[in-house]
Amino acid sequence: MLFHVEMQVNLPPDMDPDAAAKLKADEKAMSQELQRAGTWRHLWRVVGQYSNVSVFDVASGDELHEILSNLPLFPYMDITVKALTRHPSAI
Numbered sequence: 055m056l057f058h059v060e061m062q063v064n065l066p067p068d069m070d071p072d073a074a075a076k077l078k079a080d081e082k083a084m085s086q087e088l089q090r091a092g093t094w095r096h097l098w099r100v101v102g103q104y105s106n107v108s109v110f111d112v113a114s115g116d117e118l119h120e121i122l123s124n125l126p127l128f129p130y131m132d133i134t135v136k137a138l139t140r141h142p143s144a145i
Contacts, residue, residue, distance in 0.1 A: 055111070056095070056138040057118050061131050062105040080126040088121065109138070 065074055088094035096109040112118045115137070122133060 055114060055118075057110045057112065057115075058136040058138055059108045059110055059118070059122070060105065060134040061108065061127075062103070062133075063127055063131055065104075065127075065130050077126045077130075084125060093121065 065077075085094055085097060089097065093111060094108060095111045096107075098107045099105075100107060110118055110121065112121065115135075118135065122128060122135075125131070
């Protein structure tokens, strides 16, 4: 199943810079691992925002929830998920 996922990151302004840097590095490593595995199919930055639009290829909504909830930045994200299906006019 494909899912369109929008993630808005909202780190607290008073967060320790070293803690923020560690979270970001851990997030990058995990996202790249999932991209290499083909699970995180697309990752696009939204210009001018600390957010992204992504496409995940997973077996179920439960699997996607497990992945998202294990992201290091998850506690600081607002996430919107939309299930995708093939459009009948797509070639």
